[in-house]
Amino acid sequence: MAKLELRHLNKTYSPKIVPVKDLSLAVEDGEFLTFVGPSGCGKSTTLRMIAGLEQPTKGEVRIGDRNVNAKAPGDRNIAMVFQSYALYPHMTVHDNIASGLKLQKVPSNEIRHRVAETGHILGLEELMDRKPAKLSGGQRQRVALARALVRRPDVFLLDEPLSNLDALLREQVRAELKQIFDAQSTPVVYVTHDQTEAMTLSTKVAVLNNGYLQQLDAPHEIYNKPANQFVAGFIGSPQMNLLTLKCQSNNAILGDYRIPIPGGFAPPPEIVLGIRPEHVRLARPDERQTIQGQVFLVENLGMSYLLSVRVKGAENVTVRALLSADQRWNNEDLTLALPLESIHWFNAQNGDRLPTTHEEARLDQGIPVKR
Amino acid sequence: MTTTAHDTPRQTPPAGHATPGAQSFPLKKVLLWVAIIAVVLFSLGPVLWQWLTSIKTNDAITELPVVYFPAPNQYTLQHYIELFTRERFGAYIFNSAFVAITSTLLCLAIGSPAAYALARLRLPGEQFILAAVLIVTLFPYILLFLGLLEIVRVTGLANNYLALIIPYTAINLPLTILVMRSFFQQLPRDLEDSAKVDGYNTVQMLTQIVLPMTLPALVTTGILAFIFAWNEYIFALTFMTRENLKTIPVAAAQLGGTTLFDVPFGPLAAATIVGTLPLILLVLFFQRKIVQGLTSGAVKG
Amino acid sequence: MTTTTDPIRAREQRTGWLLLAPAALILLAIYAYPIGRAFVLSFFTENLGTGLEPVFSGVDNYVRMALDGRFWLSIWNSTIFTVVSLILELILGMAFALILDQAFRGRGIVRTIAILPWALPTAIIALAWRWIFNDQYGVWNDMLVNWFHILENPVNWLGNPTWAMICVIAADVWKTTSFVSILLLAGLQSISQDLYEAHSIDGATPWQSFRQITLPLLMPQILIASLFRFAQAFGIFDLPQVMTGGGPGGATEMVSLYIYATVMNYLDFGYGAALVVITFLVLVAVVALSTFFLSKVRNATGVQ
Numbered sequence A: 001m002a003k004l005e006l007r008h009l010n011k012t013y014s015p016k017i018v019p020v021k022d023l024s025l026a027v028e029d030g031e032f033l034t035f036v037g038p039s040g041c042g043k044s045t046t047l048r049m050i051a052g053l054e055q056p057t058k059g060e061v062r063i064g065d066r067n068v069n070a071k072a073p074g075d076r077n078i079a080m081v082f083q084s085y086a087l088y089p090h091m092t093v094h095d096n097i098a099s100g101l102k103l104q105k106v107p108s109n110e111i112r113h114r115v116a117e118t119g120h121i122l123g124l125e126e127l128m129d130r131k132p133a134k135l136s137g138g139q140r141q142r143v144a145l146a147r148a149l150v151r152r153p154d155v156f157l158l159d160e161p162l163s164n165l166d167a168l169l170r171e172q173v174r175a176e177l178k179q180i181f182d183a184q185s186t187p188v189v190y191v192t193h194d195q196t197e198a199m200t201l202s203t204k205v206a207v208l209n210n211g212y213l214q215q216l217d218a219p220h221e222i223y224n225k226p227a228n229q230f231v232a233g234f235i236g237s238p239q240m241n242l243l244t245l246k247c248q249s250n251n252a253i254l255g256d257y258r259i260p261i262p263g264g265f266a267p268p269p270e271i272v273l274g275i276r277p278e279h280v281r282l283a284r285p286d287e288r289q290t291i292q293g294q295v296f297l298v299e300n301l302g303m304s305y306l307l308s309v310r311v312k313g314a315e316n317v318t319v320r321a322l323l324s325a326d327q328r329w330n331n332e333d334l335t336l337a338l339p340l341e342s343i344h345w346f347n348a349q350n351g352d353r354l355p356t357t358h359e360e361a362r363l364d365q366g367i368p369v370k371r
Numbered sequence B: 001m002t003t004t005a006h007d008t009p010r011q012t013p014p015a016g017h018a019t020p021g022a023q024s025f026p027l028k029k030v031l032l033w034v035a036i037i038a039v040v041l042f043s044l045g046p047v048l049w050q051w052l053t054s055i056k057t058n059d060a061i062t063e064l065p066v067v068y069f070p071a072p073n074q075y076t077l078q079h080y081i082e083l084f085t086r087e088r089f090g091a092y093i094f095n096s097a098f099v100a101i102t103s104t105l106l107c108l109a110i111g112s113p114a115a116y117a118l119a120r121l122r123l124p125g126e127q128f129i130l131a132a133v134l135i136v137t138l139f140p141y142i143l144l145f146l147g148l149l150e151i152v153r154v155t156g157l158a159n160n161y162l163a164l165i166i167p168y169t170a171i172n173l174p175l176t177i178l179v180m181r182s183f184f185q186q187l188p189r190d191l192e193d194s195a196k197v198d199g200y201n202t203v204q205m206l207t208q209i210v211l212p213m214t215l216p217a218l219v220t221t222g223i224l225a226f227i228f229a230w231n232e233y234i235f236a237l238t239f240m241t242r243e244n245l246k247t248i249p250v251a252a253a254q255l256g257g258t259t260l261f262d263v264p265f266g267p268l269a270a271a272t273i274v275g276t277l278p279l280i281l282l283v284l285f286f287q288r289k290i291v292q293g294l295t296s297g298a299v300k301g
Numbered sequence C: 001m002t003t004t005t006d007p008i009r010a011r012e013q014r015t016g017w018l019l020l021a022p023a024a025l026i027l028l029a030i031y032a033y034p035i036g037r038a039f040v041l042s043f044f045t046e047n048l049g050t051g052l053e054p055v056f057s058g059v060d061n062y063v064r065m066a067l068d069g070r071f072w073l074s075i076w077n078s079t080i081f082t083v084v085s086l087i088l089e090l091i092l093g094m095a096f097a098l099i100l101d102q103a104f105r106g107r108g109i110v111r112t113i114a115i116l117p118w119a120l121p122t123a124i125i126a127l128a129w130r131w132i133f134n135d136q137y138g139v140w141n142d143m144l145v146n147w148f149h150i151l152e153n154p155v156n157w158l159g160n161p162t163w164a165m166i167c168v169i170a171a172d173v174w175k176t177t178s179f180v181s182i183l184l185l186a187g188l189q190s191i192s193q194d195l196y197e198a199h200s201i202d203g204a205t206p207w208q209s210f211r212q213i214t215l216p217l218l219m220p221q222i223l224i225a226s227l228f229r230f231a232q233a234f235g236i237f238d239l240p241q242v243m244t245g246g247g248p249g250g251a252t253e254m255v256s257l258y259i260y261a262t263v264m265n266y267l268d269f270g271y272g273a274a275l276v277v278i279t280f281l282v283l284v285a286v287v288a289l290s291t292f293f294l295s296k297v298r299n300a301t302g303v304q
């Protein structure tokens, strides 16, 4: 039984503003689903529809296998953490955490017990009598989290909960979040811009664009087998190299070089080759599948360099490679290897992934994928 | 003279920004201070004059040429004492205060929910209602008094505090609605969304979340409403005819109007001071709030 | 979009109407009913002649009004009072706002002092001004005679028709200039300093900056202040009532005083209602015109 299910959800603000066009998915108990996608792609809108803060124009939100479209947010037994934390400024930490329980008419000694327990988990014992204005950003974040946890809801919704924290704190809270949510089985829907958060926290990642679901998969699948060109370009940093190339028989033409296209589909006249910069290597002397080019830009990322290379014979094609920082690269000619097993192929017309033989043409499980 | 300085005084002009008037800088400054003193004298003069009159003996008041600053033997509190012994200014102050405070509280209690509905609940026809509220602020009370007089007669409310409390609530409602609405709209939306998810219904949210957070705005609006109610004249004049129910402005105005010959200048001046003192104090303590309320009611509305 | 398919929203709106209802009812009772009632009553005669019973009389009241010299004089007085005091208040209010916008020590307290007149009860202020303009012991006479030697002898200011009007206007200007300056000051503070700096680098004089930047950008505030002031001045009651009682000889009888006298002294309710209606219509017409103008100006300056 799906704990949370969205069926053909659509939100139309006006004929021109349709942030969610047709979205269906399910989140089971114990699952942690993360929405990622470019700004304005409807992540928050979807979350707000689940919460009941927005009404879907079409489609259904189901919690515990019941349609909750007509239920007010307070009657859905969900908890939501906002990016701004949305703590009530005139209430103490204790009252903030207890507010939802009080409204549910939970007996007061149980409220005391549950608030204390949650406060203990999040290390808020010392802060219970303070007002939010007297808390640091990280502490506020914890209070917001506590307010959600103490409710024991059917679904947790979190909209970019860590994005107002500084980088260091974010890592720390992220680890705590993982522990907290691993320890309980309530489904979680999480929105973030941060791919590391998406990768580390989630059991499933949903990539949204243009109001449609692009891919819904485990994090490693999203990274290793992006369902289309959009997902390939969106997930991973630095961004995957995506080169639109002409085909000749079973080869894609990259400047002076030919890259063999594996079997499994008929080679079209044009094809998109994708390879992540971290998979591009310096060629060993004995390697055959190589390209040559000239470095024209070096970006220092700390533990490695990001090199932009102009491929010989194709002056307008740039390949970016992530290479180790123990060497200096400047305006050099390099020979790079593009390992065939790391190359993704996409249909140049619709951007869909082209299944290759060596990954045993396994199609996605019937999830409608559109652009 | 176009330096609009905000809260930090900027005394010196930026270097290398030599204007033709650079040499006459002291002159500019002198002119500015002359202007400032003029503003102060203009604004305070009449009130100060009333105050000086109110503490002078009758002889000093009618001495010619006019005595500006009374000699030590010309001071008296007699006029104030008279107000509270021969006249019933104690009762008048109570009437004014009671009516103004009650109507202000009522106005906030009725106006804030309406303002919230207009700020957040997306009612159809909202724009029309707002426009109507805005236009209503422009109606002078003389247009209303005839119809209200009829209502007061029919309901037998004459010489009842309600005859003032209800109209005062009404005349302050438009301002309350406009000012509170503009404050509500500035609240972060997430808070209300969060409250909805927590299970607050609209009324609980208003009373437990939104209003506690807009307490400063309520104070601002309340001060304005109090001022308007305290100062109102025509309804008080018309609906309260019994001597012991009069409000301060009416009582003060009628103090001089009774006898043509022996005008009680001293008590009159004392009455104006008594009637204005609460407002002077309000302005002294809440100048910022008053300005904020007036501008958000008038300009943003 | 339809709202019928959204039960949550429907419930929210129902609550909204309930929250709005008390305010709406009071506003309707205190504003809409009296005005509506005046329209109805203006077609009736209800005075001592009819035993204070309303008797339908068509447009009699309006015909009578057209021939009523006292009515026209009161309209004239109100117009003069409104126009002159409005102009003076705008000029003075602008000057005050510019002064209060400067940086100087003690600006906060000066601003506080400057808004004081606005907050005080008009009826009481009228008493103060009546005392200032007193013919025997008034400080105004004393200043003109003994300080500035402009006058040989004291003048009975409030006893002279022209001077009485001027004195009432002066008192009103004193009372409400602060309101205008509050609004204009808020407007001034919202104008970015960069505009002036860029303009003065271009070689503009302060006067040119004032004409080309301050005035246009302040137009919305100027119009709003004028609108409020117009409505209040045209219906002013307490100031002339207390200061001059409309005298001498009707020289300061504003339309509001005439309405009040018609109703309260002559108990002529029907005619009073007709006077209310006409005053209301004049107000609405002017307000409609100026809001139209206001929206045009707002569009032109791109403000709000």
Ligand SMILES: Nc1ncnc2c1ncn2[C@@H]1O[C@H](COP(=O)(O)OP(=O)(O)OP(=O)(O)O)[C@@H](O)[C@H]1O
Binding pocket: A013, A017, A019, A038, A039, A040, A041, A042, A043, A044, A045, A046
């Ligand atoms: N109440 C509304 N009325 C009209 N349009 C809206 C409304 N709320 C959101 N939108 C529009 O819907 C689109 C999606 O917004 P949404 O907040 O869901 O994006 P998001 O994916 O959360 O973006 P971000 O990552 O920036 O938070 C945006 O284009 C936004 O402008």
Ligand SMILES: [Mg+2]
Binding pocket: A043, A044, A045, A159
């Ligand atoms: Mg968002």
